[in-house]
Amino acid sequence: MILNFDQYKEKWNVESDPAIKPGLEGMKKALTLLQNPHKHLRVVHLAGTNGKGSTIAFLEQIALHHGLSVGKFTSPCIVDVHDQIQVNGKPITQEQMDIVFQQMKKAGVSGLLTDFELLTCAAFLHFANEKVDLVLLETGLGGLEDSTNVVTPLVSVITSIAYDHTRILGNTIEQIAYHKAGIIKCGKPVIAGSLPEEAFSVVKRKATAEKAPLYVYGDSFYVQDDMQGEVYVHKQEEVMIDRLARKMAGEHQKVNMALAISAFLEVAKIFQLEVSKESIRKGVEMTSLAGRFERVLPNVYFDGAHNPASVEKLVETIKRRFPDDTIRFVVGMVKDKDIEQVLRLLESVGDEFYFVDFENPRAAKAEDLLCLSHAKKKEKLQEIIPFIQSAGNFDGITFVTGSLYLLAEIRNGLIDATHES
Template identity: 60%
Template sequence: MIPKLDEYKKKWEVESDQIIKPGLGAIRSALKKLNNPQEHLNIVHIAGTNGKGSTLTFLEQISKQHGLTVGKFMSPCIVDVHDQIQINGQAISEKELNSIFKQMKNANLSGMLTDFELLTCAAFLHFYQQEVDLVLLETGMGGREDSTNVVTPIVSIITSIALEHTRFLGPTIKSIASHKAGIIKEGRPIIIGKLPEEALYVVEQEAYEKHAPLIKLGDHFNIDCTNEFGDIYTNDENGLYINDLKRSLPGEHQGDNMALAITALFEVAKYFQLPVDIEKIREGVKHATLPGRFEQVYPNIYFDGAHNPASAIKLAETIRQQFPNEVIRFVIGMLADKDVKSVLRTFETVSEEFYFVDFMNERAMKAEDMLSLSNASSKQIVKDYIPFLQSCINRNGKTIVTGSLYLLAEIREALLNKY
C-alpha cells in the first residue's frame, strides 16, 4: 500500500492492482500509450538488496553540485506517494500529480497496471515534462522483471546482493543475482559493489554477454574509511585520488555506497562532457542525507530501515561504531514476509531491550508474533508508540526505531501530525 496513491486513483478513476506482478509486458504497453517518455530521459539505473537509496542520494547531491537538474524515483515512500518522485530534492506537488493522473486516465491506463507500475509511468511522464537533465531510477524489486527495467541507462549500478524476496526472486544468491543482473544493458557500463562470489560470477557473465564494461569496487576503484580526516577514494582506471571526503551518513557500508556514486558520476560526466570538480564531490558527499538511514529524528532517537539480515548486520556494526558504550533499545516492527528471526538475532547482539509495535500494512507481522520470536531478556509490546518515543528522548542511551521503512513512514507522519 502506497499512502495517498488511492486518493488519486479514486479521483481520476484509474484502477491498478496492489498485488506484485513481475514482468514488463503491461508497463511496456502502457508506456507506448504515453508515447514512451522514458526513451527521452538520461538515466542511471540502480539495483541491489541494500544500499540503493544511499547510493542514489550520494549521486543526487554530487550531480546537483555539478549543475545538473536531477529527478529521482525511489521506494518505498518517506511519508506518502509524493516523496517517491522528486526533482532536485522537491517532491512532486499535488497539482503536478493530478496533471499526470489526468494524462494517464486519458491514455486509458486504468486496469492495466499494478500500483508500482502506475507510479513508474507517472515518474517517467513527470521527468520528461519537466525536462530534467538526469534521472536516478531505483528498482522496486529485483531488476530483470521490475517495472523500471524498460530503460537504456547511461550506466547501471548493482550495490549489493543478498537473500531477499525469495518468493519472487528465487531461493538462492545465484537466482537473485540473475534478477539484479537483468538491468545490465548492451554496451552500457555496470558498476558493482562487493558481491558474494556466486553473485559476482552471474553478474560477470551477464556483463560479458552484453558487452558491458564492468567496473568493480575493490578492483577498479577503492574507498578507505580508516583516515580520521575523511575517507579516501581512489580510482586506478582514472588515476584519481580524492581525500578528505566527510560523509554525513555514518558506517563503513556508506563509504562503499559513496564510492559507487562517485564512480557513477564520472560515467555521467563523460556522457554530458562535464568537467569533474573534486571540491564539488566533497561538497555533495557532505550534504548527502537520507531519511531512515541512521537518521537522528529527536535527541537520542534514530530511524533506520534495516529490514533484512544483511541490512541488520550493517546497522549493528554502525551502532557498535557510533555508540560503543551506550545502552541501546530497539523499537521494531517488520513485514511478515521478511526473515524476522535472523534480523532479531543480529539486533540481539547489541541490545537486550526490545519494544515491538503494530503498524498499518497488510503484510505486517503482529507485534505479539515478533515478541514470541525474540530471545531478548527485556521485551514488551508498545501499543501507543508516540508517547513512548517522546519519553525516550530523556532516557539514558539510544533508541533505534527499525525493521520496516513502512513503519518509519507511519511513525514519521504521526510525529509530524502530533508535534
C-alpha cells in the same frame, strides 16, 4: 501499499492492482499509449538488496553540485507517495501529480497496471514534463522483471546482493543475482559493489554477454582513509579525490559513496562534463537520507534495516558509535523477511525490545515478533508516538527499525502530534 496514492486513482478514476506482479508486458503496453516518455530520459538505473537509496542520495547531491537538474524515483515512501518522485530534491506536488494522472487517464492506461507500475509511469511522465538532465531510477523489486526495467540507462549500478524477497527472486544468491543483473544493458557501463563470489560470477557473465564494461568496488575503485578524511581512488580512470567528509554513518556508506562517485564519472564522460573534485566533496558532505541512521529526536534514531544483510551493517555501526550505551529497539517487520535472523542480530546489541503493529497488509503481528524474540526484556508496545516522544528521558539510545513502512507511519504520527500540540 503506497500512502496517499489511492486518492489520485479515485479522483481521476484510474484503476490499478495493488498486487505485486513481476513482468514488463503491462508496462510496455501502457508506455506505448503514453508515447514512451522514458525513452527521452537519461537514466542511471540502480538495483541491489541494500544500499540503493543511499547511493542515489550521494549521486543526487554530486550531480546537483555540478549544476545538473536531477529527477529521482525511489521506494518505499518516507512520508507519502509524493516523496517517491522528486526533482532537485523537491517532492512532486499535488498539482503536478494531477497533471500526470490526467495524462494517464487520457491515454487509457486504467486497468493495465499494478500500483507500482502506475507510479513508475507517473514518475517517467513527471521527469519528461520537467525536462530533467538526469534521472536516478531505483528498482522496486529485483531488476529483470521490475517495472523500471524498460529503460536503456547511461549506467547500471548494482549496489549489493544478499537474501531478500526470496519468494519472488529465488532461494539462492545466484538466482537473486540473475534478477539484479537484469538491469545490465548492451554496451552500457556497470558499477558494482562488493558482491559475494557466487553473485559476482553471475553479474560478470551478464556484463560480458552484453559487452558492458564492469567496474567493481575493491578492484577497479576503492576508498581509503587518511589524516584528512577519506580518499576515493579509481585505478582505471586514474582519478583520486581526497578530503572526503561524509555525514552518512557506517562503513557500508563508504562503499555507497564510492559507487555514486564512480557512476557520476561515467555520467560526466557521456555529458562531456568537467568533473569538479570540490563539487564531489561538497556533494558527499551534504548527503543525508531519511531512515538511514537518522537522528530524529535526542537519543532517538530511525534506521530502515529490514533484512539480515542491512541489520548486520546497523549492528556494526551501533557498536562503533555507541559502544557503552544502553540500546533499546522499537521493531516492526513485514512477514516475508527472515525475522528470526534479524532478531538474533539485533539482540546481540540490544538491551530492551518493544514490538509494534503498523498498517500494512504484509505486516507481521507484534505478538508474533514478541514470541520469536529471545530478549530478556521485551514487550508489545501499544502507544508508539508517546513512547518515542518520551525517549529523550531514557538514559540510552532508542532505535526504531525493521521496516521503512513502519518508519513512515511513525514519522507521520510524530508530525500529526506536533501539529496538534
